Amino acid sequence: MVKLIWKNKKDIYSKLEDLKDFPPDFFNSFESHSINSNKERKTINNSKPWMNKLFWGDNLEVLLFLLNNFDEKIDLIYIDPPFFSGTNYQIKIKESDKFYDSIAYYDHWNRDLSSYLQMLYDRIILFNKILSKTGLIFIHSDWHANHYIRLILDEIFGEKRFVNNIIWYYYNKFSAGKKNLPRAHDTILVYSKSNNYTFNQVRIPRKKPQKQLKREMVNGVLKNVKDENGHTIYRIVNDKKMDDVWKIPCMQPASKEWTGFPTQKHHKLLDRIIRLGSNEGDLIADFFCGSGTSLVVAEKLGRRWIGCDISEYSIYLTRNRILDYQNAAEKFYPYEILTNLDTNKSGIIESGFFQKEISIKRKK
Template sequence: MTNRLYYGDNLDVLRDHIGSETIDLVYLDPPFNSNANYNILFKWGGRPPPPRNGSQAIESTSQIEAFEDTWHWNDKSELAFHDVMTSGNTDVAELLRAMRGFLKENDMMAYLAMMAVRLIELHRVLKPTGSLYLHCDPTASHYLKLLLDGVFGGGAFQNEIIWSYRRWPTKANRFQRMHDVILFYAKSDGTQTFNTLLEPPTASSMKRWKGKVQKVTFDDAGKRNPTLEVDEDSAGVAMNAVWSIPIIAPVAKERLGYPTQKPLALLERIIAASSNEGDVVLDPFCGCGTAVDAAQKLGRRWIGIDVTHLSIGLIERRMQDRYGDALYYEVIGTPNDTDSALRLAAEEPHQFQYWITQAIGGQPFQGGRKGMDRGIDGYIYFTKTGDTLGKSSTEAAIISVKAGQRVGVAMVRDLKGVMEREKADIGIFVCVIQPTREMEREAAAAGVYTDPGTQQTYPRLQIYTLAEYFAGLRPKVPMLDRQAGYKKAGRADANEGRQGSLL
C-alpha cells in the first residue's frame, strides 16, 4: 500500500476510500474545547514539494469551519446522530440516545454525535489485531470512554494512559491540569499487536534489588512470578500507563508553529507498542502530521486525513524536510489540474486561497486566522541582499488571491494601494482566469523592483494565473527566505527522541 495524505472530511474519506480491516493502528486527537481552531497554522510557508505521480482529486463539501474546537448542534450533528441510530450497532445507538436525553442538544452532544459516527467507521477499518488510541481532553474523556465501550465492546478497553507534563501554572481554585488522557482500545482483546516497552528502573528499585534485575514470568494459570536475576542485557522494567514526556518547548527545534502539535516521542511510543514494521497507521485528524512522521520514521506505512489545505501543506513540507524528495506518497483531494483547481475556487474559495498561497511558496495571512485581511491574503518571504555597504534583510511580497471569475483593473489598483500602505517591494495578484489588457497595463505601470545586491530586476506588481502554476511557473521574487515563513522540520534521525525500548 502507498502512503497517502487525504484532504477532506474524514468521515467521507473513511467511507469512500478505506477498506474494512485494512488498518493496524489508529491514533486520533480530535479537536475539542481548547478555545482555538485546530485547523489554523500560525507560522508556515516555503516552497511545496513537487507534484507526485498518482495524485488525484476527490470531492469535498467540508468547509474551514467543519472541525472547529467546539462543534455546535446543527443539521450536521443531527445527521450524524441519525447515522448512528441506523448504523446497526444498537449498543452505540442506545448509548448515544441516552446521552442526548441527559445532555440535550448542546455543544458536547454535537461533539459526541460527530465522534460516534466516526468511531464506528474507525472500528470497521481496523484489522482484528488492530488497536485504537484516542487522545482526548479530560473534560470529554468520560463521555468518549462510554462511546468506545459501545463501539468496541466493554472487554476491548486496555488502558487509560496519562500523559503527564510540566508547564507554567495558571491561577486557579483547583489543582493544576498538567496531563492529557489517551484511551487505548483493542479490536479483539487478547489478540491485538502489542510490543512491551521498557523503561529504566528507578534508583530505589536498583538499590532494593542490589544490582540485579527484576524478571517477571507467568505460569500456565497466569500467576505472576517475579524473580531477581543477573541480566546484563535487560534494558529495564515494563512500562506503565503514566507517561512523563515533556511538551514541546516554544524554542525547540521540533516545534513547527502548529498550536496543538504533540511531541514526536509520544507518537513514537504509541506506534512502537501497537504496530510492527510494515503495518499501516491511520490518523484521521492529522493536523501537522506528527503521527505520520513517527510512522515513517519507525518503518510503518501511513494514512493521514485532514479537512484543511493549511494542514495538508504543512505536512507535505514537513515530510520533505524530514525525509527528502525520495519519499513517495500520494496526496489525494488537492487540485492537480486546472479543472480541479477551478472547482475548488468555486465551491470553497477560502480553501482555494489557502491552497494556492502555500502552493506558490507563501504563508497565509495571520496563519489563516479569520478576520479583516486588510487586502492581504498571504506573504512570500524573500531575502533582500545588501549592496557593498549594506546587510541583507528579510522582506515580504504581498499576495492577493481572487478566486472568482470576475476580476478587473480596479482590483489591481487596490493591490497597488496595499503595497504603498505596507511599503512592500513586490505584490502578487493571483487570479483563476487570464487578466485583461487593462489589468496587465496597470500592473506594468507599477514599475520594477531592483535587488540592491544582485541588481536583478523583478516586476513590482505581478499578475499570476492558475495556468502559469500548472505550467510549472512561479512568481518572480528574489531568493526565497524559507526560515522567515515557517520553522523547518529537522532531518529525521533514527536515534532521536526514542521513548522506551522493546522487550
C-alpha cells in the same frame, strides 16, 4: 450495558449499506512524491507497491471513501481530535512580507456537546469498520470529554475491548487555575478490535541505573536466581517496562520539531504509541493529523500511513515535514496527496500555496 444518550443521537449503521456506494473517484491525487526513486521502500512480500496517502478533506468523507478498499485493513488508528475545549485555535501567518491571521482549527461547537459527541460517534463507528482484526485504536482527549468518549468506545468496540487508559503527564505546561489543581495530563484511551491484537513490549530508559535482584520463572513461580554458593545474584538495569503513565513534555517552540501548529503533539508520544501497537510495514492512520506528527513518526519507524486533515495549514505543514524527512532518509514510502477538488481547493492549489515559503505561529 450502560449507554450514553445525547440530544438527537443518531447512528449511521442503518445508512451504511447506501453509503457503501460512496463514489470511488471522489478523492483524487493532486500531487505525488518520488515514484521509482532508488530510496523507495519495497512493499512487504512484493505485493502491489504502496503509496502513503494524505487526504485533504473532511474525515467523514475520507472514511466512507476508504470503506471501498480498506475494510479491516488498518493496523493502528491514532486520533487527536478537537477536545471540546471551547476555543478556536488561531494562527499568525507570514508569507513573504505579508502577515495575516487565520484559524488553524475550530473547537468551539457553540458549546453544544451533543453535536461534538455526534461528530465523534459517527467517526468511531467507521474506525471500527476499517480497523484490522488485530488492530488497536488510540483516542487522545482530555478532561473536557474523555469520560463521554470512553462510554462511546465501550458501546462501539465493546467494554471487553478496553486495553488501557494512558495518562500523558506533561509537567512543563503553564496552568493558570487558582481554584483547581493544575491540569497536567491528557488521556489516551486504547481499545482493540478482538482479543488477539498486536502489542509489543516497549522498555523505556531509567533516569539512573538500578541494582536489581536477578529473577527467573521456575514452574510458573518467580524466583531469585542464586549462584553456585547460594548467593543471590544482582544485575544493573538501565531501562524498565513502560507502564500507563507517560511523562513526556509538551512541545515547546525551542524544539527543532516545532511547527507552530497549535496543540502539536510530541513526537516521543507517537513513537511510543506506534512501537507499542504496530510492526514494520503495518498501516497506521490518523484522521485528525494536524501538523502530521504521527505520520512523520510512522514514516521514520518504517510503517505505512494514511493521514487526513480538513485544514490547508495542516496539509501544508505535514507535506513539508514528510518531504524534509524524505530528503534526508535512506528509505521511505512514496506518498500522494488527495482531495475532492471544489473551487476553493482548486484556487488554493493553483495559487501555489503548498509550495510557498510561509511560517505559521500559534497566536496567543
